[in-house]
Amino acid sequence: MVDATTVDDVTVIVTESLSKRFPRVTALDRLSVDIAPGVTGLVGANGAGKSTLIKILLGLAPATEGTAHVLGLDVTKDGSAIRERVGYMPEHDCLPPDVSATEFVVHMARMSGLPPTAARERTADTLRHVGLYEERYRPIGGYSTGMKQRVKLAQALVHDPQLVFLDEPTNGLDPAGRDEMLGLIRRIHSDFGISVLVTSHLLGELERTCDHVVVIDGGKLLRSSSTDEFTQVTTSLVVEVTDTDAHPDGAEALRGALAGAGVAVTTRTAGAEGLASPGHLLFVEAAGEETYDLVRDTVAGLGLGLVRMEQRRHQIAEVFRDADAAHAAAPEAVTAGAPSAPYAPQDGGAHDVA
């Protein structure tokens, strides 16, 4: 019997100088990363090396060099012990169309070694947990994309793993479906204590869902930080005010008054996504506590209503924006750090790096 650590230990995944070279491409390039229990996002553009990393961690593909341990188990020697303890939701559609979700998930549970009765019970519980009810008896071929993603999630969870790898679980889902899937992913950890490694190219999703985010690009580690560190507060204040008869554009009146007092103010920034009506928001550079007092007094002096005054937080996408800007300024200087693909804003806060 192979010894394995539990999710109470400090790390669930450790890689050291892990490389994977194909004849024409280096998919992973000396990647060293430690991943703790919780929900961790693995983000990178298409081709960054996410799926290759997952396959190596499952013991399904050999690394060219370096080491990797999952739950304390060595990927080169303990592949089957790792797969007993780890669930895997693959990226691509891999479901048989002619069988029902129940039949398929029972089959996967049996493949994982559960006896028949336990496999049926666990299947019923898991399908209910992912939100499939009466539909679970119908052939999968007639399911929507969202239902298929839930079946893939259920088969990853059915053998009660300590850790799951979810490869692009929100692919192909509409915004409501994505929100539901993200909620499910959070509950996998909060309700069952299962750690999650989830890949996505949508940064906004990871910001909302993950405790920790690992960013890779061209097989190299770009950054590994807690989500809080990525989204730490900035020195910029977001201020929103009401309009009045005397000042039909309250934000503009405040901007003029603050600018007159020597305070740097902009009406819009690239990081304003997700905030209501950015045209009515002011972004005020706060020199210190006195800036708060000045804003409050100026709003009161103009007779405007103060709707909000809060410190703006960084967004994960800014890591990419900053790297892109540095790359544009000095292309040779930023080879290892800058993502090779641009990101694009998407539905108010999610940024696509693919």
Ligand SMILES: Nc1ncnc2c1ncn2[C@@H]1O[C@H](COP(=O)(O)OP(=O)(O)OP(=O)(O)O)[C@@H](O)[C@H]1O
């Ligand atoms: N079996 C293989 N043979 C040759 N090259 C491969 C193989 N598998 C992956 N690659 C290459 O390795 C690089 C990383 O691929 P990988 O699938 O890990 O990226 P990814 O980040 O998961 O992207 P995607 O989300 O598009 O799958 C890519 O350039 C890919 O073409």
